[in-house]
Each structure stands twice: as C-alpha cells, then as structure tokens.
Amino acid sequence: MQVLAKFGYAYAAFLLFASLVGAGNLVWCFPALLLLLTAGVCLKRLRNHTLYWCVLSAAVLALASFFLYTLFVYRPVAELDGKTAELRASVEDITDWGSYKSYELSVSDVDGTPVRPFGVLLYSWNDDGGITYGDRITVRASLSLNEPAEGTVLSDYYKSHGLFLSTDTVEQTVVEPGAAYNLVSAVRGFRDVLIDALYDAMPADRADVVSGMLLGGTTNLDDAQKVTFSRAGVNHLFSVSGLHLSVVVQLLMVLLSFFRIGKRGSAVAGIVAVLGFMALSGFTASVMRSGIMMLLLLFGLLVRRHSSGLNSLGLACLFLSLSNPYIMYDVGFLLSVSATLGILLFQGPLHWRLCRRLDITSRLGKELASLFTVSVSAVAGTLPVTVLAFEEVSLVGLVLNPVVNAFVTIVMLFGFVTAFLGFIPLLAPAAMVSGAVCSWAVNAIARGAELAVKLPFAYIPVGGRSVKIGFLVVLVITGVCCLFRRRRKKLLLTVVPVSLLFVVLMAGANRYVTDHSLTVTTVCTGDSSAVLIESGGVNIVYGTDDTSTGTALRRLLMGKGIRAVDLYIQPGTGRRPNRVTERLNAIVPVRRLALDVQNIVTRSVTASVPEEDMLPLTDISLEYPDGTELRVIGVEDPVLEITRNGRRVLVALDVKSTLEVQGGSALDLTVAQTATCNPGRSAAKEVLLLTPTEENDPGDERIAAVYQSYTTVRRFPDWEAAGA
Template sequence: MKRPLALVGFTYLLTQAVSVFLGGTAGFLLGAACLLLGLLLLLPRCSAAGKSRVLAAAAFTAAAACLLGGLARLPLTQAAQQNVGKTVTLTGVVTEEPDFSTGKAQYTLRVETCGGKTDSTLCGKKIRFTAGEDFSAEQFDRVTGTVRLFAPTAAGFFSKKNRLLAEGVVLEGYLYDFRPFTAEAAQPSLWQEVPYRIRQSLLEQFSLHLPSPEDSLVSGVLVGERQAIPDAVNQAFRSAGISHLLSVSGLHMATVAQMLLLLLALLPLPRRVRHLLACGGVLLFMGITCFVPSVLRSGIMYLVLLCGNCFYRKADGLNLLGLSMLLLCLANPYAAADLSLQLSFAATLGLLLCTGPLERWFRQRVGVRGVRRRLLHLLFGTAATSLSATLFTLPVSLLVFDELSLVSPLANLLVLTPSGWMIYAGFGAAFTGPFPVLHNVSTLLWQVTAALARWLIDSAAWCASLPFASVPTGYRFVQLWLACTLLLLGVGCLLCRRHRRLPLRLTAALSAVLFLLNLLVYETGANALKITVAASGEGVSAVVSYAGRGVVIGFGADSWQTERILRRCGVAKLDTAVVLSLSNRECQQAAAVLTDWHADHVILPGGTVLDGALEQALSHVGSCTVAGTQAQVSLWQRSVLLTFANGAAHLQAEGLSVLFCGEDADLADAPAGLLNAQVLVCGDLPKREEMLQTALTVLCRYPNSLKSYAESRRGLPSVLGGGQDLVLQPQSGAVRIRRND
C-alpha cells in the first residue's frame, strides 16, 4: 500500500458523502455491510493477499465513515427535529460577521440558553437567523431575542440543509424585532481577539489607501471580506470562471506560506524553527480570515506539509490530500456535503494527477531554448493548472451550477500570476505602513497593489464580455449525459485492468456522441412557449420564453436567478419586463436585470416613488409604462396577452391562464379575466384571494407563505424554494408541469 493516507482519506470522504445522501438508517446499514465485507476480505489466504488487505482497509474505512459519522450526526438531527417550528427566546454569541449577500442581514448564533435553560438540545449548536433594520450586531456580540425556527430546504444532496449542516448550522430562523431583544458586546478570548483586531486593521488600511472597487477586491482576496465586492465584479469573475480567486482557499494559503518562508529565510534561524514559525503564521492567517471552511481545508493541508518538512519528511501530495480530507471529515460529520470542499478536493486532485504529465508532455515537444522556453513553460504551466482543475471539478459544477465558463483557461492565464503578486504587495504595504522609515516603500507597494487589482478586474470583465464566455448547463439532459459519461469511464477503467491501457479516445468519442444526441432531442422543443417560475424562496419571478424572445414578470428572486433562467431558455431579446411591486428588494433586483438585458418595454405599478437604482436602470430600456389601474400588452403575434392591474399580472397563452401576484396585489377591483385564472403564482396569498378559484397555487415565498395558506379551501400548493424552478408549458389546451428543463 504505497499511499495509505490517500486511500483512507479518499474512501472516508466518498463514503461520508454517500452516507449523508442515504440518511440515518440506510447509512448505518451501509456501514454494517462494509464492516462485514472487510472481515470477509481478511479471511482468504491466497497470492492476492496484498490486494485483499488494501480492499479490506478501504472497507473498514467506509464502515467507520458510516458508523462514526452517523453517531456524530444524531445530536444535530435531534436538535433540529425537537426545535423546528418553535418560537423560542435564545441567548447566544454571534460567531461570524453578518452576511448581507441576500439583501437581508443574516447572523450565525451559537446558542448558550434556549428558553432560559442551558440543558436544551439546541444549546451549543448554531442557528442562522435573519433580522430587520432595527436589529444590529457584530461578531462576538451576545444576543438575546425571540426567534421563530424553521428547517432549511432539504431537496437533493446539494441542498441548503446539508450546506448549512456542513457549516455546523442546524436550523434557520427569523428574529421577532417587535419583541424585546438585546445585543451586547462580549469579550472574546485572546486567540479570537488578536486575529480579529489585525483583520479590522487590514480592512481599514485597504479602504484608506486603495480606490474603489480595488479596495473591496483586495479585501476579499487577502482576508476573505467579500461583502463589499460590487455585484458587477462578482458577476464578471463568475462568468470568467475565476470566482475562486474571491474566496480565500488553497491558492492564497500557498502564497502566504511561501511568503512567510521567504521572509523567515532572511533570518539566521534553524530550519525547524523557521517551519514552526511558518506554522504559527499560517494559523494567524486562518484566524484573520475567520476560520472559514475553505481556509480550514487549505490551512490544515499546509500545516501538515510544514510539520513534515520540519521533521525532514518529504510529503506525498496524494497522502497529504488524503490526510487533510480525513481530519476534516472526522471533525465534521457533514463535511462531505460541503460544496466548496468537494470542489477544492476535485481541483487539488486534478492538479496532482494531471499537471505533472501535461508539463512533461510539453517539455518533450517544445524545442526552443533560453528565455522563450521559460516563458512558454510558464504560460503552458498556468494553462495546464487551469485545465486540470476544470476537468476534475466539471462533474460537480455541472450538477450544481447552471452555467459553464468557456474562457476559464484564458482568464486564469491572465490573472493567476498577477493575483499572487497582488497578495505579496498588499500584505507588504499593510505591514510596512506603520514604520515611518519605510513610508516610500509602503507607498510604492500600495500603488502596485492598486494596479494589479485593476488588472484583475479589467481582465475578468474583458473575458466575461467575449462571445460565448459562458454557456447555460442547467438542463436535465446534461445530468443524464454526465451519468452516462461516468459510466463509460468506469467501464473503461475495468477494461484497463485487462488491456493495461485506458481507452480515453474511445470514451471521449462516445461521450461526444451522447451529448449531441441529447442536445438534438432537447432542441426539438426548445422554441416552444413555456413559463419558468424561479425557485427563489423570496418572491415571484417568472420568465415567459418563446423562440429566443422573453418576458420577465416580477423580480422577487435574486437577479442572478432570473438571468440564469433567461440564459437557460435561450432568450436573446427581452421584450417586456413587469415590476409587480416597488419594494426595496424587487426594485434592486429589477435594476440589476434591466441594466444587463435592456428590455424594450417596462411596466411599473403606479402611486409610489421609484427607487433610485431602478430609476437609473430605466435609462437602459426602450420605453416605460406606469400602470395606474390597468395596462395590456400583446406579444408575439397576439399568441400571448399580458394584462397588469393592481400589482398583479395576468398571462393568457395557448389556452392557459396564469395570475402572478406581487407583494401589494389587491384583487378587490380586479377585472373579471384576472379572477378566472387557472394557476395562481404568488409569494404570499394576495388580498381578497377568496375571490379566486384557481386549480393550482404556486407559493414562491418559503416558508412564511404557508402560515396563511388553507389547504382545505385551496388544495395542496406547489412550494418553491428548493433549488428547482417550476416550468409550465401549454400544450393544446392542456399544460405540462415539470421541474427545470
């Protein structure tokens, strides 16, 4: 067994993922089966005893992953089951900086008392709650308030529930800010306070010495502060396939570790002392970045590497990766369900397995010498790194994300090396600034940092603007094609054992044929009229698409969700956009979409003052109608009729009648046609909803909308918010309903 740690770590990670997917009872049964298999593999004594021991070690590791992980998950499961749906008074400490990425303040609280008791199953666990503008708290504050608890959505393996459990959060909730609450500063421990103070000092220096948005980018890359990064920059990095630069991970940890070793090499210290001090520097950097999961993963890996070098042990890459995965999975029974961990694991595995062979292939075929050879080797090495990571993360990306960047290799070629220089320059400027004798050096380093940050922003924006920079992949046939491709690859590996050669070319050719066949079948119905309702969990947002044309009704979902549906439906031209309400959230999301898509016509509700962001975005549209009581639009040769009145939009298309209701919709004076709709789509039930006799109700706001919903009168609703959009496709007087495309 040449790489025992790799075998144990990889097996533990994969088995824990399967165990989390199967659930409690099935996971324990799988663990018992693996334990029995391991015992059976130890019985035979034959010439293949070495292989039997390897398989037995893998089986015992799998059994440990199922059984130990299942036992560790029981307290979390019990805490969630016993407290879900309750309204309780909690006291606890805020463990992280508030998160404003969803437009609402979200706080992570480690519970100390529940209902005034310290022996509750929830004590010692984390919850994540939202709060209104009247509530404000910072990291390490002690909070007391009344919170309504609910379970996060649990649809699929990559569900919000599993993602939160991977972060140690058992339940979500919302704070009753109309009831008494307190938020008092608590004294953190010394090991928490020192990194926090250094982090705040660094953020202040970045804001003081760098222009915007360069300061926000440097804050995100160097210390993991992503809250202030503008949405446009986030979207450009995501479209260019380099969003991994915005979260502190292995690349940043490697740069920091190398920087520490280079600085310590200038001091007359023994080798072991330098590596021990570098370990302390890595731990400090992990604290500065708030010990987020991506930093923990890469930090553990580099701590193991530095400790190995300290004791003159050469670390094997696969063993190192396996040990890191084993430690993380042992510490967290839901670690394998963390999407970022899976992506990091796949990318690192790709780098270890593919980068070396690709570089050797390049050296054998490039005959130039000198500077040109070194320059070509640098460029090809960067491209090989990007291709290796992209190839191994492709299966997870296709299953989770709805788009694939085609310019990622080019973008990484442009930004990987400059991003490392920016980290060196940024930290150098921050730590030389306090010394007056180094003022000129610090000023120069700040200028270099700003220039490199501007280069990263401009490079990402340019790559994202290229034609076909990213393509939508949120189609159902993509998952089928991926499963078939992995099956073909597995068959190829079995054939490889006999023929000693993996048939990669044949596998790739068959995979391409399968993809083209799936694409051909999908394209036969791609131009049909369909209505896609975003699974936002927040509010109504729907896209009506037909032959490359589109209409957006409502902007209750995040702007990226609406734009994702537009791309997935192949919409090249946005004809009309209907804003159902002028709430702050809907106006902001509408402004983001309209700025990018330039609708020909926009319909707004009347009677209120426009939000500033939306008013500015209206300069990008063709025309605008403010509907006092009613507006009507005919689309696509009158095959679609859209009526707007009192915060509700009524769509009639090919015999299907759908009513979309915004936050302030009132059906009191609605036209008769609106009241005869077959399908109701809403966040919360509208005023005078008893006037409707719809056959199907779609609730977009989860779970608040269920509180006022009467199943006895309206029947069972279709509840969105689990990550899968709802598609309604009219077909000859009937309607076909499905999830996603």
C-alpha cells in the first residue's frame, strides 16, 4: 500500500476521533502529539520509521484542521442562532415535501457584510412556484441552529453538508432570477425529470424506494420503512456504492460494444458517465467515495495499469476529508467506507477458506459463496459504525443480504432503464414494462425485510452506553488477537466468546436493574423535553410535540429494546394531529394513548390508535399486574403519580407545579438536575424529586427517581433546574 494511501487512512481515522470528542476537548490532545513528536526526534528507532511519521503527521493535520474549521467557520455561524438577520443567498437545491418545501441556500452576505459561504435551510409553507435552482434570494429571517438529524454525533446530516442554520420565519423575500443557463441547475432539473419518470411508471410507494436506491438517500421513505430496512441490515442499499457505478459503467460498456469501440474509448466514456452520475446524485460523500475509486479504476484501464482497491480507498478518504473536515458527521460516508474496507480486507480470505472447507469447485458454487462472504465482510466492516451511530444491530442481515443482492441488481438495471426510457415520451410504454419488473424486485426486497425483522433475535438493541463500550472492547480485542500469527486461532477461540459473554452479562444486568426499579429518563433538545418512565416492565412516555425531541425519544426506546409503550401521554390541546405521536406509533406501538378530551371528540388524533385505547386526561387510574399503580392528574400540565412497592413518585414536566392532594395539603413539585448538560456532549444526569412536605415537617424529603440515566441527544441547554 502506498504511503499516500496510508496517510489518507490515518487522516480519516483522526478526523473521526476529533468528531467524536469535539473541538473543545482537542486542546488536551496537542500536548500528547508534542510528546510523540519529541519521542520521534530523540529515539533513533523511530527517527527513520516512515509509518510512524506518516501517522503522526496525519494526526497533527487532521486535529488542527478540525479545530480551526470549528473555530473560524462553524462558531461564527453558530453565533447567529436565535437572531434575525438579512441574508443574501443562492438557491442550491429544492425539496418538495407535499405540504411544504425546503430550500437549501448558500449564504454569501449577512446584513450587508460578505461572509464565507455557508448553508441555510429555508422551510416554506407558501406556494413559491417562482423560485427555482440558481435564483438569487434576499430574505430577512429568524435563524436557529440545526439539531442533529438523528439525535447522535455520527448522524449529523446538516453539519456534514454545511447546513448549519435553518429558518421557517421569513419577514420579507426578494427573488432575483439566476443566470439564463446554469449547469448545476440543469443537472438537478434533469434529475427531477428522471425521478418523475419513475413515478409515472410504477406505484408511488415503490418509486420512493427505487429513487432512493438509484440516487442515494432516504428522504422519500417514511420512518417505519427506514427502521425496517435498518433492522433487516439492508439500509446500505440507500448509500451510493460501487454497485451503482458498476451497473452504470457495465450498461455503457454493453452499448458501446455494439459500435465496436475499444477498451480505451470505453474507459473515457465510462469516466464521463461516472462524473455525470455523481452530478445527478448531488456529489454526496458516499457518491464521491465510490466515484473516485471507479475513476481511478477506469484511469488504470486507460493507461493500462492495475488499480489497487486499498490504495484507491485511501486516496478517496484523503481527498474527501481534506475538502470537508466535518465529513465524519455523515453516517452514509462512514458506512460506505467501512463496508468497502471490510470487503477489501476480509472477503478474499473468507472466500478462500469457505471454498476450501466445503470443497467448492464449481463456478456457480463459488459465485454463491462469494455473495455470502461479501455480505459477511461488509457487515463486519460496518459493525463499529453501526454500534456507535445506531441503537440497534441487525443479525438477520448476514443471511438476508446475499439473497437481496440478486434483487438489487435487477432494481438497478431496470430502474435506470425505466428512468431514461420514461424521459422520452414515445418510449413510455417500454418504460411501463421495465418499471413493472423493477417494482416487482423492490416489492420482493421490502417484503423480505418486513418478514426478516419479525424473526426472533433479528436485531439486538445497543443503546446503553455500557453495551456500546462492551461491543467496541470486543472489536479491539479481536483486532489485537489477529496480530498474533502463531497463536491467532487459539486466542480468537478463547477471547471472543468470553468477551461476547461479558457483553451479554452487562446487557442482562442493565435489563434486570430496569425491570426491578423505577427509572426516569429525560430526553431534551433545545427548550423541549420528553420523559420515559420504566417501572417493572411497564413503559410510560410523557410525550412531546417537538420533532427533534420526538426523534431522540424514538431512538431511546429503540436503544433500550422497548417493543411497545403501555401508556403515551400526548401533550397539547390543539385540533391538529400530533405528528410526533404518529411517527412514534409507527415504530414502537402505543397500547394506550392519553390526551385531551377535545382531541378525542374532534377525532384529531393518531389514526393508527383505536378509539377504545384512548383515555381522556381528566380521569386516568390504571393498575398493572406487577403491582404498579398509575394516576394522571391535571390536563394542561398533567402530573403522573406512580406507586410501586409502597413508594409513591410524582413526575411533572414543568419546572414547578402545585397540586391539591387528599387532605387539602399542597405539594410543590420540583425536579432538579444534578449535572449540567454541556452543548455538544451527551451527559449523565441523576433526576431527583424534591417534595416539600407540610409546614410542620422539618426539611425536604428527597425521593430518588433514578440512579443514573443517559440521554441520546447531542446538544443540550445549560440547565440549573428543568422538568423531568
């Protein structure tokens, strides 16, 4: 492997480390780097060690670039959070969500002062049909900092794409038409036409999946579909990979072969096709990674040189990491790189050993074995990213992926054919035929994923911090054991089962504590919060109407392995349905829904919850088989009274709530946070209930509602006291 490729891998690894620890904590890393630099200069053994200096220089450059980018690019933009400013920007992309549109703006001027370009998301519920790609737009808007799209550090789509701010409150808008011809606008307009051709040739729900598989992204999928594909272990289908570009290049090669064009001419045409596909896909990080590797392969054919996969991947990582220090926040890029690296490192040895052990000699048998080993290698490569970025790890994906890959090829082939045939009106009938084949293949993949996730142990939750650490420790120990060549097999056979048993015991201990105690977990984003109450297997959710908090709440439930919510208390008295409740119920079924009477009468509630399972907030008193008793008191700011094992705990969402209880005495309920939540870091918090008793009783009685609970969101406000 070339030195430049090694430098690329090291640079990407330290950039990932910087993304995990945050720019504020990198100050403590620079003295360690200085110490390593001194050791390299003083020790003769390290002075001429090429790999040592390669890794050390990559570490210094990666940490410094991340720190400086945060200091001089991100923080000045973040200071606009909560302010109203006049922005002058150009329209880069438009997404139609049905009831509203979102515009990606590249801002070049703030309040008349030129700035370094940064991204802003503008949400509009009005009919802005006059705005198109490339237009110059001047708006005066109230800005807010974007929360992580999925509630975790490694799933911050907005930050990885430079979309630091968003707004949906615009006071005035001035639109200036862009240039008569804009190449970027033309490419994105052509992309929209191809996507429309897919929707004309097949049902809308299937076209949603096909468009995501062809061009990458899960924008058009609903939450239930996203979770199903993730639990089935096939969510990588929506990240553009070498498979996509291989289908594009192979289709072009077949067409060019009819005209008897040689390999060099076909390589040049393939380079043009790859660049065009990258433009259609929006030059996302995963597209760029696979595109660079394919371009290096085609360039090798052009100059008659062999291209190494490991070298190509290292160079792609280096190029993309240098161009965007925040690229490690893009989980699609991480999955793409880790899956490719796993295939390059493990697929060859696994395939050779499998064919040798099973005595596979036929060509068909080797192809089938290759499908299985590629799947296992990709899953092994993506396992660290999956554990860190997601709350669940799929086990059924090992078996499902080899089967799905055959259908994926059909979807890619007929999907591209359908899109381009549908672009020509005279060929619309042919597009309908190819669209029917493509729709059949997509239906097979979707049904297979739905059936697979229903199997026992199809996926396991890894939301607990101890479980995540345990998994990572197992991976590190396994990697260290692989370095010992002589005793590798014995070490792996001993260490791996013991380590896995340790992880299982840790998860079991966490589950036992949860089932035999009363645990209150707070989830907060910005000024909104939600609460999960676990009492002996009974799960109660004090809900929210904030989308970001709802996403974090959903991830918390998934990470804890909670399959159903016994009681969900929906806040608010509005007439519109609560979208957060609907999205949660699609993934984690809600058995009983408590809400205001007005919502039940007007039927402005979640359609998927039967009316007989809806309870008015005015009168709720439930008893569960394990002895847990629950009362809900109040409507506008309801308070929960939970009695378990003779102990009574009162939980309120607002900072301070006064209740009239039996006997006429008043209880002032305050929930205090014993640890400050620092922005940019997840924090452990102990939630205590302070219940001042009657005046003649001395002191305050403190009831510990939870020993420690970990939040799953990344950014918190500084709390002195907050509702739980």
